[in-house]
Amino acid sequence: MELVGREKICSVKGCENKAFKAISVYEFSRIGVNFPSDIESKGRTIYLCKEHYKVYKRITKKHRKLEKYRRGMGYI
Numbered sequence: 622m623e624l625v626g627r628e629k630i631c632s633v634k635g636c637e638n639k640a641f642k643a644i645s646v647y648e649f650s651r652i653g654v655n656f657p658s659d660i661e662s663k664g665r666t667i668y669l670c671k672e673h674y675k676v677y678k679r680i681t682k683k684h685r686k687l688e689k690y691r692r693g694m695g696y697i
Contacts, residue, residue, distance in 0.1 A: 632661050
């Protein structure tokens with residue numbers, strides 16, 4: 622994930638806000654996110670505004686926690 626510096630817009634259909642974070646399509650599909658809105662992926666990157674990034678973080682919280690424990694960093 623990276624902060625977006627250029628003038629990109631959110632990849633969610635109907636959202637015209639400025640992009641806040643960029644997420645790879647591979648990461649987005651690997652987690653199996655059931656995102657409530659339709660995503661227009663342009664290439665290998667999905668751009669999300671602040672509001673949609675908050676939704677993404679909330680949905681993937683459990684998966685990120687399990688991944689952290691799987692790698693052995695959860696007990697530190």
